[in-house]
Amino acid sequence: MTTVARSPWIALLCGAVIVTIAMGLRQSYGLLLRPVELEIGVGREAFGLAIALQNLLLGLAQPFVGAIADRHGAGRVAAAGGLLYAVSLVLASQVSGAFGLQMTLGTLLGLAMTGVTFVVVLGAVGRFVPAEKRGLAFGIVTAGGSVGQFLLVPAMQMAIAGLGWRGALLAGAALAALMVVLAAGIAGRPATAPSAASLPPQRLGEALRQAGGHGGYWLLNVGFFVCGFHVAFIATHLPAFLVDQGLDPSVGARALALVGLFNIFGSYVFGLSADRLRKKNVLAAIYFGRAVVIIGFLAVPFTPLSATVFACAMGFLWLGTVPLTSGLVGQIFGVRYLSTLFGIVFMSHQIGAFFGAWAAGLLFERTGSYDLAWTVSIALAVIAGLANLPIRDAPVRSKAVVAA
Template sequence: MGIRQGFGLFMRPVELDLGVGRESFGLAMAVQNLIFGLAQPFVGALADRYGPGRVAAIGGFLYAVGLALAAIISSALGLTVTLGFLVGLAMTGVTFVVVLGAVVPLMPPGRRGAAAGIVTAGGSVGQFLLVPATQIVVDGLGWRGALLAAAGLATLMLPLALGIARRGASAVRTSGATDEIPLKVALRQAAGHRGYWLLNAGFFVCGFHIAFVSTHLPAVLTDAGLDAGVGARALALIGLFNILGSYAFGVAADRLRKKYVLSWIYVARAAVMALFLVFPLTPLSATVFACAIGFLWLGTVPLTSGLVGQIFGVRYLSTLFGIVFMSHQVGAFFGAWGAGFIFAHTGSYDAAWTLSIGIALLAGLLNLPIRDAPLARRDLRARPG
């Protein structure tokens, strides 16, 4: 997560060095997010079947290879193939879908939200520490050197994957064994549940926000005449405050109605973005915005995954949450590329901010009618085939 959230820092250096415009860079990030999302259901199913540790190790290896190859490209196409397609594919193996599928089934129902919140916060620790470090390396070694350094760091994911290789795999296979149902039955039940589609729609909006801000915020700030370090600091502060937010919303997932907390997060995002547009853009306003949006950044993850587990059980959590996460990444595609497209054709990000506010309010409304009662086990049983 620390490496991923720092990609926005490469936009201006790549633009200046290769002559690659923001729309092209945004497209590479959009492809990355789209591939990241489209493969999630399949990778989630692999993690459910073969264990998350193996999947995470393969993802870490591909991550390192993709970053190393991105350091030697010289065109927009090369950027899209390496940082877009290959890194996007690698991310599927080391994302929340795989890790939460390993961790959450180990916990009793009353502690699963807090556990998911801690895992989510862990990703933000990486963002807080690595984004400023990435800016320092970019300044010292250039963007190519920074990508090579990131590739070296990514290799650590291989030994770290051992942390979820055994217990997680065992838990995923044995959790809910007394209520075992075929995967295709669980998929059919999810497809027929209106709340599941509303979760997909809300998480689409979340993906749009995350990709738009993480990819384009540094450029927004430098366009306003602020130092590049302000953008790096803003992304780091988003990570820092998301540590607090992810844990707080994870605990809230165990104590409050998850759908109401989700609705509040989206409405609060709309308010924070609107205030960001109203006030003059200064280092102080950028800092306040980063802290506020950071607190709301990934609090949706423990709540959304928690709702999936609450309604459908945890046996196929990686698969079912993987489908929802795919919707998140489709939204991220439009957030990364769409904002670049808007800037290329209007010379401003104002329309992108306005769109972000509007869909945030819509997502707040969509979460309210979700039927969040657990499906009865007898309703889930069906004859295989």
């Protein structure tokens, strides 16, 4: 299936704004915890379960939604995701207990996000943008998530203060509905490249077998699992860790804001590097860099300054893995089934995120500190760095050929 030619910049702009809205709103839901707890008596464990369900479903459903996007078009999937996102927030604004919150803000929203976050959007953009510019394009879309965090989190806080948490969710639903319109910008598929004319159309089953038999694909899964572990562990537990060290709670809040701000720069820089350097080497450097940053953070006294420096450094390395990992999948296997193949890798990321948030808390409960969780984070960073180095990154070709 082909479509009329569209400027790659239209797809890039619409894709970036979709991710900005989806991820920006997602990062603000923690602000609802106290208002929801006070008004309807939903405790923190129940609220946390809703967010955990959202993350888990986002990961588990993503490969299947990615496959639908590859088959029927990213625009349709993104429009459906945006509509379900808005409906989820409207329904969440009406809940009166924990079960309703877990079904709306957890289950429905987790499913909605599969259509409007990195996997589907990057898969669409990758098909419109020339290969030599793909890394930069992926970096810009990834940065959109942090732009959303930087802009929409304080906006949601103001909405909660002025409209209450229910009104803020309705305002978020109105914003989410814009994604339905923006989905038109990533709709359809570009015409088949002439260079591919000598090969028959590849089927999804063949693409999955090809990826499953490629050792580098599984090494990318290992690396992205570690990325998810780091992101969830730090986002969930860093503020509490800093309070444990005697710092003011505002230091942790500022640290998370700085992570989002510096990720904008990191995503752009690493996306640009994906077009100029070997992606696997840059990925390895990011993971090794995380190990060095964490070791440095733990080696010095815990002060507001050290927390700020750590947040800036880790923020720069935060999601630079996304344009590189997705770009490497596209480089090796092509972009025809990029949403499906990257969706599987993204599922590994979300499973890692589940363990980063849950296991770190479990280790704290068992040991009384985060020391073991930090040690595990360092070890995993080294493992991920080593895992990326041996990846065979040469493009693979379909074995099927057209008879002369």
